[in-house]
Amino acid sequence: MTTKPVLLTGASGALGRQLTRALAAEGLTLRLTDIVPFPDALPTNASFTQADLEDGVAILGLAEGCGTILHFGGVSVEKPFETVIGPNIRGLYHVYEAARREGARVIFASSNHSIGFHEREETLDADCQFRPDGFYGLSKAYGELMGRLYWDKHGVENVNLRIGSSFPEPIDARMLATWLSYADLCRLVHRCTVAEATGHAVIWGASDNSRTWWRKDHRGRIGWAPADTADVFAGQLAGKVSGNPVTERYQGGGFCAMAYSRKAPSPADPLAD
Numbered sequence: 001m002t003t004k005p006v007l008l009t010g011a012s013g014a015l016g017r018q019l020t021r022a023l024a025a026e027g028l029t030l031r032l033t034d035i036v037p038f039p040d041a042l043p044t045n046a047s048f049t050q051a052d053l054e055d056g057v058a059i060l061g062l063a064e065g066c067g068t069i070l071h072f073g074g075v076s077v078e079k080p081f082e083t084v085i086g087p088n089i090r091g092l093y094h095v096y097e098a099a100r101r102e103g104a105r106v107i108f109a110s111s112n113h114s115i116g117f118h119e120r121e122e123t124l125d126a127d128c129q130f131r132p133d134g135f136y137g138l139s140k141a142y143g144e145l146m147g148r149l150y151w152d153k154h155g156v157e158n159v160n161l162r163i164g165s166s167f168p169e170p171i172d173a174r175m176l177a178t179w180l181s182y183a184d185l186c187r188l189v190h191r192c193t194v195a196e197a198t199g200h201a202v203i204w205g206a207s208d209n210s211r212t213w214w215r216k217d218h219r220g221r222i223g224w225a226p227a228d229t230a231d232v233f234a235g236q237l238a239g240k241v242s243g244n245p246v247t248e249r250y251q252g253g254g255f256c257a258m259a260y261s262r263k264a265p266s267p268a269d270p271l272a273d
C-alpha cells in the first residue's frame with residue numbers, strides 16, 4: 001500500500017498540516033488537496049492541488065494511482081444542514097467512488113459527534129449506536145456507514161477514526177476524556193496507511209486518557225496504541241466545566257447544546273433514552 005501515492009483531503013486544515021509533516025517524514029509520497037491554499041512549505045515528496053470536494057472529476061483525477069485516501073476534508077464543526085451536505089455528503093461520495101475505482105483504502109476522519117448524545121456515564125464500544133449531536137455529527141455517521149457499504153459491496157477497505165478532540169493540548173475538563181495528541185493522531189494514521197489489511201474498521205481517536213468513555217475497537221488490526229495521555233493536565237483542567245447542563249451531560253459536549261430545544265429529559269423518565 002505504501003509504495004503508491006497517498007491522497008490527503010483537507011490538507012490545509014490543522015490536522016491535515018500535522019499529517020503532511022509527519023507522513024512526509026515517514027517517506028510517503030503525498031498528494032495534498034484542499035479548497036484553500038496550503039499554508040506551509042511543501043515537503044519534497046508532496047504536491048498540492050487546490051480543489052473542491054464537490055468537484056467529482058477533480059477528486060477522481062487526484063486519486064488516480066493512489067493506494068490510500070486520507071479523507072480529512074469537509075466541514076469540521078457544527079453548521080446548518082445546507083452547508084454540511086455538499087462537502088460532507090456529496091464530497092464523501094466522490095472520495096469513495098475514487099477509492100472504488102483505484103482499489104484504494106480510505107482512512108476517514110470521523111468524529112465523536114457521530115455518537116455525541118450518549119451520556120458521559122456510559123462506556124462505549126465502537127459498535128455502539130450512532131447518536132449524532134447535530135448535522136455535522138450526522139454527516140460523520142453517514143460517512144462511517146458509507147464505509148460499511150463500500151466494504152460490503154465493493155471490498156473497499158476503510159478505517160473510520162472516531163476522533164475525540166485533537167488539539168495541541170486539552171483545554172477543558174471534557175477533553176481529559178476526549179483528547180488525542182497530534183503525535184498519537186499521526187502515528188495512528190500512519191499505522192492505518194501501512195497496515196496489511198483493515199477491512200471495515202472503527203477506531204476511537206483518543207490518547208491514553210484514564211477518564212475515557214471509550215473501550216473496544218479495531219485498533220488491534222492496525223497495531224496502534226496511543227503513547228500520550230491527557231491525565232497530566234488534570235490538575236489544571238478538572239474544574240474547567242461550562243455550567244451548561246446539556247453540554248456537561250453528554251459526550252459531544254457543547255455541540256449537543258447548540259440549538260437544543262428539547263425539554264431536558266429527567267433520568268427517571270422511562271423515555272429519557
Ligand code: 15L
Nearest residue numbers: 076077111112113164165166
Ligand atoms: C470535532 O469533531 C471537531 O472537528 C473539533 O473542532 C472539536 O470540536 C472536536 O470534535 C471535539 O469534540 O472536541
